[in-house]
Amino acid sequence: MSKGKLLLRQISLNLFLVLIIIQPNLAATLKYDPPTQGMPSDRTDGGSRNHPPFPTTLQYDPPMRGAPGDRGDAGSRSPYDISAISPATNLGLTAAEYPTFWLYVPTRISSRLSIQLILRNENKQVIYRTTFEITQGKGIVNFRLPKTAPPLEIGRKYQWVFRSEDLTRYGWVERVALKPEIVSQLATATPRQRVLIFAQNGIWYETLTELAELRRTHPQDAEIAADWAALLQHRLVRLDKIVAEPFLPCCTPEE
Numbered sequence: 001m002s003k004g005k006l007l008l009r010q011i012s013l014n015l016f017l018v019l020i021i022i023q024p025n026l027a028a029t030l031k032y033d034p035p036t037q038g039m040p041s042d043r044t045d046g047g048s049r050n051h052p053p054f055p056t057t058l059q060y061d062p063p064m065r066g067a068p069g070d071r072g073d074a075g076s077r078s079p080y081d082i083s084a085i086s087p088a089t090n091l092g093l094t095a096a097e098y099p100t101f102w103l104y105v106p107t108r109i110s111s112r113l114s115i116q117l118i119l120r121n122e123n124k125q126v127i128y129r130t131t132f133e134i135t136q137g138k139g140i141v142n143f144r145l146p147k148t149a150p151p152l153e154i155g156r157k158y159q160w161v162f163r164s165e166d167l168t169r170y171g172w173v174e175r176v177a178l179k180p181e182i183v184s185q186l187a188t189a190t191p192r193q194r195v196l197i198f199a200q201n202g203i204w205y206e207t208l209t210e211l212a213e214l215r216r217t218h219p220q221d222a223e224i225a226a227d228w229a230a231l232l233q234h235r236l237v238r239l240d241k242i243v244a245e246p247f248l249p250c251c252t253p254e255e
Contacts, residue, residue: 052185055196058227060234062202067091067157069171072104081106082115082164085140085208088238090171092204095178097151099205100144101160102212104242105137117143118161127158139248142212173205195227207231216247 069090072083085102086092105113112133119128128149134141145152152158152175161170178186182201186194191214198207211231214224232239 052181054185054189054193055200058196058199058230060199060202060204060207060231060237062087062089062204062236063091063093065089065091067172070169071171072167072169081167082113082162082169083242084160084162084169084171085239085242086171087204087236089236091157091174092171093174093176093202094152094205095176095198095203096206097175098145098147098149099152099173099175100142100209101162101205102140102142102208103134103162104140104239104245105134105248107138109134109137113137113164115143116161116163118163119145119149120159120161122157124159134248136248139246140212140242141248142209142250144250176203178203192224192227199231212247 066087066089069086071086071088071090072081083104083106085104101117103115112135114131114133116131117129118126121127128145130146130149132143152173154175154177157172157174159170159172161168163169178201182197186197189197191210195207195211195214198210208231211224211227214221215228218224229243231237232243
C-alpha cells in the first residue's frame with residue numbers, strides 16, 4: 001500500500017474518532033426553540049377539562065326520577081283550570097336561590113284570577129306563602145320567587161303548590177350545585193348557548209326561563225322556536241299543546 005493511501009486511511013480514522021467523542025455533547029446542547037407566533041391551524045381539542053365544548057342543539061337530560069304531583073291538564077278550557085309548566089315527572093331541578101315558576105292559563109279571564117303560591121320544605125313546613133293576580137289570558141305567565149322569600153338551599157327539595165278557586169296544582173323543585181366547569185362555561189356562553197348548557201345538565205327551571213325570554217324577545221327566530229318546541233315536546237315533559245301559546249305579563253305578589 002502506498003504512503004498516500006496509508007495517510008488517507010489514518011486521517012479518516014482520526015476524523016471518525018473525533019465525531020464519536022463530540023457527538024454526545026452536540027446532542028446535549030441541541031434545543032428546540034419554536035417560534036412564539038404559530039401559523040393558522042384547524043386543530044381543535046373539543047374543549048378542555050375545565051371548559052367542555054358548547055352544545056349546538058337542545059338536548060334536555062332530566063334526572064330519571066320523579067315525585068308525587070299534579071301539574072294539571074294543559075288542554076283544559078276552564079279559565080280556573082290552570083296548569084303548571086313542569087316536567088311530567090313532577091320534579092324539576094334549579095341552580096337558583098329564587099327560581100321562576102311558570103303557569104298556563106287555558107282561556108281568557110273576564111276579571112282577575114287570584115293565585116296562591118305555597119312553598120313547603122321536605123318536612124312539610126310552609127316556608128313561604130303569597131298571593132298574586134293574573135289579569136289576562138289565555139297564555140303563559142311566570143312568577144319569580146321574590147327575595148323576601150327564604151332562598152332555596154342546595155341539596156334540598158321543596159314542594160310548590162298553586163291554588164285557584166277550588167283547584168290545586170303541586171309538584172317539586174330541587175336546588176342543585178353546578179359543577180365548576182359548567183359555571184365557567186356559562187360565563188362565556190351566548191344566551192342561546194346558556195339554554196343548551198342548562199338543558200344538557202337537566203336544569204329545568206333555568207332552561208325554561210331563559211329560553212322563554214329568548215322566545216319572547218325573538219319571536220321570529222326559527223332556531224329558538226325549534227328549541228322551544230323541542231323542550232316542551234320532550235318525552236318527559238309532554239306539553240305539546242302550549243308550544244304556540246303567547247306570553248302574558250309577569251305576575252307580582254299582592255302586598
